[in-house]
Structure formats: structure tokens, C-alpha cells
Amino acid sequence: MDQETFSAVDQFIGETIVEEDEGLRGAIAAAEEAGLPSIQVSPAQGKLLQLLVRLVGAKRILEFGTLGGYSAILMARALPEEGRLITLEAQADYAEVARRSIDAAGVGEKVEIRVGPALEALPGLEEEGVGPFDLVFIDADKVNTPNYFAWALERTRPGGLIIADNVVRDGSLADAASAEDATRAQRRLHEMLGGNSRVSATTIQTVGVKGYDGFLIALVEPA
Numbered sequence: 776m777d778q779e780t781f782s783a784v785d786q787f788i789g790e791t792i793v794e795e796d797e798g799l800r801g802a803i804a805a806a807e808e809a810g811l812p813s814i815q816v817s818p819a820q821g822k823l824l825q826l827l828v829r830l831v832g833a834k835r836i837l838e839f840g841t842l843g844g845y846s847a848i849l850m851a852r853a854l855p856e857e858g859r860l861i862t863l864e865a866q867a868d869y870a871e872v873a874r875r876s877i878d879a880a881g882v883g884e885k886v887e888i889r890v891g892p893a894l895e896a897l898p899g900l901e902e903e904g905v906g907p908f909d910l911v912f913i914d915a916d917k918v919n920t921p922n923y924f925a926w927a928l929e930r931t932r933p934g935g936l937i938i939a940d941n942v943v944r945d946g947s948l949a950d951a952a953s954a955e956d957a958t959r960a961q962r963r964l965h966e967m968l969g970g971n972s973r974v975s976a977t978t979i980q981t982v983g984v985k986g987y988d989g990f991l992i993a994l995v996e997p998a
């Protein structure tokens with residue numbers, strides 16, 4: 776098995792069961808044009824996010840890491856009419872690209888982008904009393920994933936989901952001696968959730984157009 780096969784399978788999935796509409800294609804084109812890194816969720820992963828949004832009947836979503844708005848558009852599309860998504864992005868230029876693509880995709884009314892490091896945005900969200908959230912997607916700076924998770928856990932309703940992307944990191948998640956801060960953070964996240972009765976979680980390893988990685992899904996249990 777190699778990357779070529781992983782990509783070919785994602786291609787086939789895209790040709791059959793995962794549709795990418797004009798708004799999403801536009802977001803990819805605009806991001807590429809603006810020189811943003813091509814690290815958005817794959818179409819197949821994005822479709823899973825949409826299914827999860829629908830399965831939990833989410834109306835309030837929080838996203839860490841907007842990039843060009845690809846995953847935000849996907850999740851916003853899966854929300855009901857009155858549903859809202861707040862997405863946090865550190866880079867003002869990325870947020871501008873995302874704003875245009877989100878509006879062009881027709882979900883502008885549902886999506887609010889907050890610019891700045893996510894950790895600095897959280898006290899403001901807190902003060903405004905936003906939430907509780909039905910679904911939180913953590914996909915920003917990986918070293919802070921455990922911090923974002925801890926914050927989200929206090930603000931996600933029982934029955935809601937917290938999803939963290941990029942936790943497997945080419946398998947380095949299993950390496951207790953890893954010197955990578957991003958990997959150590961994912962190990963800490965798993966250790967933090969082990970034995971925590973507030974969540975029931977699992978991590979799924981993935982291959983595809985984005986190589987070998989994986990995501991963690993946690994269902995929030997009643998307090």
C-alpha cells in the first residue's frame with residue numbers, strides 16, 4: 776500500500792458517494808490562488824463531518840482553525856436554517872479568503888469568523904456567553920489541541936461531540952519518546968481523556984489524499 780493507492784481510493788470515493796459542489800470547489804480555488812497551504816480536510820473526511828453535524832442535530836458549532844473556510848462551508852451546509860458556526864483563525868489574510876469563499880458558497884449568514892489566536896478569542900466567547908455547543912471541531916495549532924479540548928468540554932452539551940483532527944501524525948502518536956511538541960500534545964490529550972468519565976472517545980487512524988493521520992471523536996457524557 777502506498778500514497779498513490781490511498782489517493783486513488785479517495786478519488787473513487789469522490790467520483791461516487793462524496794459530491795463536491797461549486798461552493799466547495801470555489802473555496803479550494805480561492806485558497807490556492809491566495810497561496811494558502813492545502814491542508815483542509817479531504818472531501819471524504821468533510822462528508823463525515825457533515826454526517827456528524829446531522830446525526831447530533833447540531834445547531835451551534837465551534838471550529839478552531841478556519842484556513843480558507845472549506846470545513847466551515849461543509850459544516851454550515853449541514854446545519855439547519857437557524858444553525859450557527861463560529862470559526863477561529865489566527866491569520867487575518869486566511870480569514871479574509873475564507874470570508875469571501877463562505878459568502879460565495881451561500882452560507883455567510885450562518886458563519887462568524889473571529890480573527891486572532893484562538894486562545895485569546897476564548898475569554899471573549901466566554902464573556903458573551905456563547906454556547907453551549909453541539910459540536911466542536913479542533914483543527915488549529917496542534918500543540919494547543921489539549922487546551923482547546925479542555926475548554927470545549929466545559930462548553931459542549933451532553934450528547935454533543937468534540938472532534939480533534941491530526942492526532943495520529945504518521946503514527947508518531949504511539950511514540951512515547953517523540954520529541955515533536957505537536958505529537959506530545961496528542962499523547963497528552965489521549966492520556967487526559969483516558970479514564971475521564973465526562974467523555975466517551977475513540978481515535979480512528981486514516982489514510983487518504985492527506986497521507987496517514989487520524990482524528991479523535993469524543994461524545995460528551997452527562998456531568
Ligand code: SAH
Pocket residue numbers: 814815816839840841842843844845846847863864865866869891892893894914915916
Ligand atoms: N479546518 C480547516 C483547516 C485548518 S488548517 C479545513 O479543514 O478547511 C489549520 C488552521 O489553523 C490554519 O489556517 C492556521 O492559520 C490556523 N491556526 C494556527 N494557529 C492558530 C491559533 N493559535 N489560533 C487560531 N488558528 C490558528
Ligand code: DHB
Pocket residue numbers: 814815816914915940941
Ligand atoms: C496541517 C494542519 C492540518 O489541520 C492538517 O489536517 C494537516 C496538516 C499542518 O499544519 O501542516
Ligand code: MG
Pocket residue numbers: 814815816914940941
Ligand atoms: Mg486538520
